[in-house]
Amino acid sequence: MEKGASFGLFRCCMLFAVIPILFPYHCQGNWMWLGSTASGITEKMGCLGLPLSNKQKDLCKRKPNLLPTIKEGARIGIYECQNQFKHERWNCSITNDYSVFGYELTSGTKESAFILAVMAAGLVHSVTRACSAGNLTECSCDRSRQSGGSADEGWHWGGCSDDIQYGLAFSRKFIHSSEKPSSPDLAGEKEARETMILHNSEAGRQAVSKLLSVNCRCHGVSGSCAVKTCWKTMSSFDKIGQFLKEKYEHSVQILDRSKKKVRRKDKVQRKVPVNRDDLVHIKKSPNYCVEDKKLGIHGTRGRQCNRTSPAADGCNLLCCGRGYNTHVVRHVERCDCKFVWCCYVRCRRCETMTDVHTCK
Incomplete structure (x- = not known):
């Protein structure tokens, strides 16, 4: 083997050797890398070569036709994060490695909360859209809405309603198919981080569900609207991103030693329940004004204003x-x-x- 080829093989092996270090079990971010890659790269690597957990690789092997849809979900999640924060001190910059978001992904801050939510929402949106378009054999339109409606008001369900339930279920199954820790007992901050991951990912999925809208088409003589056919469809993803950005602005800080339950850190509001669609964090955000190379924070020096x-x-x-x-x-x-x-x-x-x- 030539020297150049052997060196390239060594670099490739070393790259995949560091994946477990970059992605501890509680970090759900490895699949997000799919959204930052150029077209064709993931297909050439195959399921086994991708930075996924073993369970995610198994799911990928059993349903390889879903890989482009997963990739698209990650892509729109990354794009919308950067779109919502393009004018902020933290502008959702991404890295060149498999961690994609670097420090912010596992920081436990409200920035981490937004990333988890928007990426989970992106996967729901992409899978559901693929179902409605007929690109997947596992799902199609929501046929439960093909009949019924209101005869008195002159409309009925029809068309192709988005089958969001399949998208929600797949997002939960895929994102949370991560490796379990060597010790089954989590304690303290690690347990709180796991709770935070689960809660914010679900909050992202709930945002897609909550923003479902009803579209209708009129039927009648000479363009009249005597009868309408209506169906449910997802909102555009930028609208979902805007909704999550508002949730980010009012993110709730929770106890960093929660035990499987999300509890507010503020003692005065400790008994006030946290809603399913609220974003939660366990740590305050760092100072994004000044560069911090250790944390991968670029600061705002040189930014156009x-x-x-x-x-x-x-x-x-x-x-x-x-x-x-x-x-x-x-x-x-x-x-x-x-x-x-x-x-x-x-x-x-x-x-x-x-x-x-x-x-x-």
Whole structure:
């Protein structure tokens, strides 16, 4: 074997050897890597080569046609996380390794809570959408809604309602098919983290279910709406992401030594129950203003900000009071294009100058 080939094989073996270190049993994040890979890579690696738990690999081998759908669920989850936080101090940046989200995934903070929720929701959304599109043999439309309705109001169930129950069940089965620890007894913070993982993942799934909407189509002479056929469909994923972002803003801090029960840390509100669709965390968020290489926090230095905005993307908030630099960017583009007979397009060369502000 040539030296270059043997070195490449060594690197590959070393890469997969560190997967158990990157993903302890309580970390559900390994499957999320599928959403950050280029098209075709996961298919070439096959189920056994992917950074999945043994149970997830078995599920993948038994139902290989689900792999593209799982990958799509991870992709839309990552995209929506970055979309919702693109103007925040923590902008849901991802890493180049299998951990995808780095420190935030297992930090126990409200950022970790959002990641768990949006990724679980992404898997539900992707699987349910594939069912309705007829791309999976295991499921289809929700046929329980093919009859019934309200004759008095002139509508009935029909069409192709999304079979969200299959998506919910698959998300639970796949995400929580992780390896069990060597010791069956969890204690203290580890148990609280496991509780947090289960709760936030379910909160993400509940968001998809809660935001189901009813669509209707009219039937009648000359476009009248004498009779309507209605069906249930999922909301767009950006709407689900926005709902989860609001839950993130009001995330509930729970005891870091909870025993299979989610309990608020605030003693005054200890007896107030935590709803299934609430996001929960056990640790306060770190300071995302300043770079922390140990935790993989990039800080906000160099981030582009909006000088006139009072919101999170404003220079005052995003730059954490450090101030900002302003530089002028020159844009050159073709403009006022006209077709000249025959046969070419003549354009002017236009220049614009724009002020760009970046955090100090």
